[in-house]
Amino acid sequence: MSLFLEFHVIQNFAPSNLNRDDTGAPKDALFGGHRRARVSSQCTKRTIRLGFKEHQLLPPQNCGVRTLKLRDLLVERLCARPADEAAMKVEAVLSAAGLKFKDDGNTEYLLFLGDGEVSALASMIDASWDEVVVSAEKKSKKDAKAGAAGNLGKKAKALLDGGKAVDVALFGRMLADMPAVNQHAACQVAHAISTHRVEREFDYFTAVDDRGDEDSAGAGMIGQVEFNSATFYRFAVLDLNKLLGNLQDDRELALAAVHAFTLALARAIPTGKQNSFAAHNPPEFVGVCLRHAAPMNLANAFEKPVAPRRDESITEQSVRAMAAYKDKLEAVYGSHEDQWLALDLSGQWPTGSGAATKSLQELADAVQAVATKALTEKG
Template structure:
């Protein structure tokens, strides 16, 4: 038996009018596939709501923070440990991050209209740094301890600058679950990088999709037809006009996670299994929030198929190279099942275990892959299978 444990998640999800992920012009993102235009949602647009959902599924202390405001974050943790260092916290934080970790810090760009005003904002990293909360706590403790052992701030900064190996080791020991899943790139020092244990594909529509446009108006509540003293001569029409583009589609979504790689980073079987269970649940329940107040696109998948393989992850996007015809969910389900069965037969990549979560009669052909279960049964089954396989290594 192969020692590899790869968990892959497939989903079919339908949204009505929505603009989940906009391009630089405000239009819903699209792609050309199979000779037609498809709706598309970037992997980044769906990963963010997944990460945000982790706050409800996992211990927040086991997660990371992705931000440029690293000095501000570390300063607040230093003050939380010792309020007497409030006036020196930012200098100590800069010493730890810059002199110790080797992270380049720069002054934030000034906002328009503030050129002649004093800017009290703290220095930032030049890129988004993804660092575990426990790492921030450990770095803050190091700064506080070093300051207590020094006669003044300058001596403490010098001492911190000589602790590069210790500081970098704290960062390397990062066990934050989302950092391990999604990876970290540190431009200033590749030794601090973390390879992502998961991969996310761009979601795309299984059918050809045309972008439509919604022309809207907003009326002034206080404006009356009798008003004749304004520039519109008493016009009681709209005070504002606008246009929003949208589409409607059935999306194929895919992601996978290498349980072995995640275990290498986290170093704990139960933590790894729990992290993958949380990823599966968040993948299913999350939704990008683009224009959500306008379209309320709070849907859930029609079909979810989760496989555990000991070979490699298999993206089933080829099932939809030929655009499916109405009924989209039913025909997309049949295409997905057919593709999965052919892949397993031809390439010998049959899953070790498969779970199916589905709703409605349109997805009943997926029963050929596995007996349908609830989402919680799926999550529990994935965690149990991952933990059992990792424990056998």
């Protein structure tokens, strides 16, 4: 039985530059023939991952790390061993497992590993210390790989099982050199787009030299920053069955992940240029739907952009437009088993559209309860 948790968020941001492109301008996109503000899915996922740690929503052992410096990370865990020797032995074992290293000791691409995987690798290398023979004079990758004794490479690869890291289970990973340890994501995150059309604005700024000469009349620095202000529609969907499988059928951890994800998603505010704009604006609406057929992204509610009005905010109009589009879509594609929960500060979500909650914590508790029941009924 398919079980999807959909997350629908309406969030208005004050003037800001939350997620920049290669020119430093706020990211945008064409949608419905109109220019929209955009925050990339990658940006949102990283903010959620950081939120797990910042707000201590998950134990450290159930979080992952994305890094090029796996060798250095393992050397830190092997602190009782000589650092130079540990570095060579770590690289020897991981090379035998199939990973490739650059001359500076970094891996060729970013690795996404659970804390449990890193700990298991360190323990295995420490326990097999004398089996890994590496020439102190010949440190080439070929020599290192040849010096890795026995089946240590296979053992290392076998330890890369996700390590019950929730963020790895949610967002997946791909290791080009070791496809056997790839993990398909349990969560999909859409690019957030504004519900209305936007125009870029420019902030021309100057900076004064506090110790400038008396005859210096000009500024010590001038420049400009692009920014915008937008009400975003954000969407993410979580496959409960896939999440449970990725977490090695640990039901308690999967339900804790659902609770943590609900909190982290709602609190996810990108950090781009926040020292300049301080756009710390939480969502006005967070809706969660347990879907039994197929996920439904409601972005097309805004294919025709919301237009500003004097008597009503764009946020209020956006929530109402999304609710109307939800009803139209569900009449055709929905299931009678679908179940909505909502945290609505706009006052525009229909009272008959699922259970209303009064706080984010209450919403997260309710989502976890719904997921618990769904997984229990699944068997």
